[in-house]
Amino acid sequence: MADIHRLLPGSGLYITGEHFMRVNHCLLGLKGASADTLTHVHSHEMALGQCRNLIGELGLKPVVSADTAGAARELAEAHEVGHGAIASKLAGEIYGLDVLRENIEDSQQNTTRFLIMSASPDDAVPEDGDVITSFIFRVRNVPAALYKALGGFATNNVNMTKLESYQPNGFLATQFYADIEGHPEDVPVRLALEELNFYCSQMDILGVYKAAPERADLRGD
Structure with a gap:
């Protein structure tokens, strides 16, 4: 998430590992409610995006909350008829809500990386x-800088598994967060990073860590 990427460089923290967790979402409602009586559904924006099919099927108006558990708590406290929440089954148990639908995520491989x-x-x-x-x-402000900066990964056969852009200071400069497979001491990775550095005004490694075993399962190896 872009907010986390923006905070990481100045946090003094290092990435030392990763963990993939299968996430199952539930549609929660007040006691006695049914899915057909809901008009609004509250949750974190990511969870809402992961459950678009059900939201569309029921014709619900999505309402963004700070997080999924918070959406469940707010629903229980506000006690608004016609409103539901997307959160975990545990959140429903904690806040005394009924589970109206289980496993409502669109993808059967709905997974969060920590x-x-x-x-x-x-x-x-x-x-x-x-x-x-x-x-x-952060690439230098020259034409095709991003294209040229990333070219080294292609020519050296280094697999980039994640690339996200974000703007920490408005629209003045775009920064990028990336994950690649390989160690900086591997020759292909070293050459790719050298080429990246040539076109960058800033480049900071946040962590070099073992790949989680779930990666192979998620990509079907």
């Missing part, structure tokens, strides 16, 4: 096997 952070670096070594390198960068 980063493990530490106040001190604990970089993996090349011998650790599958390794992920995460970094942020």
